[in-house]
Amino acid sequence: MHYQFEDNGTRANLLPGIHRVVVKVGTRLLMDVDGQSAAARVNQLVAAIAGLRDKGLEVVLVSSGAIGAGMELLGTKRRPKSLAALQAHAAVGQSLLMTLYEEACKAHGFHCGQLLLTAADLHDQERHRCVAQCLNELLARQVLPVINENDSVCVDEIKVGDNDTLAALVAGMSRADLTILLTTINGLCERLPDSGKLGSRISVVTALDSEVIAMAQGTDGNRFSVGGMVTKLRAAAMVTRSGEPLWIADGFDFGVLSKLFAGEDLGTLFVPSRKVRMHAKQRFLAFFSEPRGALIVDAGAEAALCKNGRSLLPGGVIGLRGVFKAGDTVRIITTQNQELGRGVVNFSNAELSLLCGARTGEIPQLLGYQPDMEEAVHRDSFVLTC
Template identity: 50%
Template sequence: MTPRKKVFTSSQRIVVKVGSRLLVDDQGVPSAQRIEELVEALYKLRQKGKEIILVSSGAIASGMSLLGMEQRPKHLPELQVCAAAGQSRLMSYYEQACVKRGFHCAQLLLLADDVRDRHRHLNLSNCLNTMLRKGVMPIINENDSLSVKEIRFGENDELAALVGIMSKSDLTVLMTSINGLHTLDSSGQPDKRISIVNDMNDDIRSLAGDTDGNQLSTGGMHTKLNAATILNQVGESLWIIDGQDFSALDRLAHGDDIGTLFPASLDKMSSLKRWLGFFPETQGSLGVDLGAEKALCYRGKSLLPGGLISVCGTFEKGDIVDILNPQGDIIARGQSNYSNLDLNIIKGHQSSDIDELLGGSANYAEAIHRDNLVILKEET
């Protein structure tokens, strides 16, 4: 079995992301026919027993058409109006196409806080699982009518990756208008397609470019490589394919050599560590020495106060903080057992000294326990 066929066969739950450009007709207008073709391709995956979550762009493009705009607006309120007006039309196309094939779809519009807050994150995860259990296909997008960041930076590639992480999907497929990642020739132009990337390194990242300036596209290869990086960190795969012909999903199912595959090489990360590592806003940072870095990254240890060299930010017990190595790189993230004030008192000291230093109020030997910590630096 080829690596591609193995990845697809072993993937029960799949996130498919489709960009705006793939949903429009020759005039740049979102097309019911294109959505029909997409849903047919997704239907065939469902027939193979796969659970499908769709991340779909297209609301702004749909709204531009509905409101008679030929150029993408530059002002935020106009973009928000396009998104609000276009989303209902887009979903009507999807629902009509799904009903023809005997199932329903359901819309989820997300803001960053919906996945950052632990309780809302769990509610969303439970909702997704229930939809899939009942045979409903979730269709997810950033809430463009309210979210500033998504409209300005077009990060639906990374949104798809976060959905994959949250839903514990085995595979995320990014359908785009190019056939994968390419090497560069001497003039810096795309050359040979790279079939499989087993190691995300600086050489691979240097091949990424920015958006090509298309009216409907706001992302670029760099967002796709970011998505691959974080998915691989949690033990999941990513596959970039050319989605101009939606039958490419059938070729993917057969394990054909299309696009660029970033296969998972690590065991799947637990739900709590997924949330800790990729969703909450951090309230501060802890600088650690080289010994603590090695203990965390290579020996699976907790963070002890003796390895702390700096404490930045204002936070309380239970808040999430970044952990930085001596070079200032983020190597981990975790839930602090102490406030910043207490950590400043006990940093550099042995765990046995904590009780005396804090006046008898020591409750933990660790600054951050291993169970509440996720490594973001690849372990070797």
């Protein structure tokens, strides 16, 4: 069993190493609390964030709420379904949302800065680098970055989809030490096998196996919702694979942020699945790059990559998928289509088709020239994803 119902010191060991934090807040926590206006909720949230900043923490806020704010302004009762209507509500609501954030931040002696992102901004390496640089500059100037998906221009091809995933991607890009997802329930709960109902809260998850994933629920049908526990576990999988923790907690009272950093056993903490944090190249390959094809490898190559930390040689490649050129990202898969990892390939698909199964000494003769690199994928440009 890869989870536990009591903390047993995990939080106390984790917190001293935290400096940069990504906090994600969902629409319902800002726009759907009975008796409280959006302005009041934003003020409460910023006050809680100011408390973290006073402790010397760098905070990045991923905030939903643009479409919800637009619904309130336009009198829309349920979340629109058409793309154009969603874009229009986001365009109206984003202005209100950022006005509320700036007014709240100024009351605490700092400013906020808006970053509206699409998936394309994160997946393109140059744009990705520019976003990361902007984020670091905002933090260096003591500005609170407020990040949201650019819903007013997003279409399926450039859409992240939900802000749980966006928070995980931002955390990976910024090398955050901790990601906190504030939601409407106090973490992940055990699903009782007999009734299927939810039982006790899970305090710590040490591995996201099939048993833990089966406990998740999807969208609950709320008029503002687009995600659920499923998207939060996907986010946890990304963050913990990078070597950092993720924390899900009930954000009805934004004072929970100070309680979390006091080490209280609240919510569910997902601990990193690897001891060494991914470096920047590995993160980009694992979560942001868009593979152009796949290399199918034999059992020997699988062992070399997964167990021995070796490069992938052409001799271990037994098949190819897709059209790619040297320098593209490719998936490394088994004959059963299981992804082992991703890496930057040193040959085009046409060249590599000549080299499948060949020994290193045969490469110049098969290609008709001496290549700069003899590895199909060098270990320095490879990351395990299995």
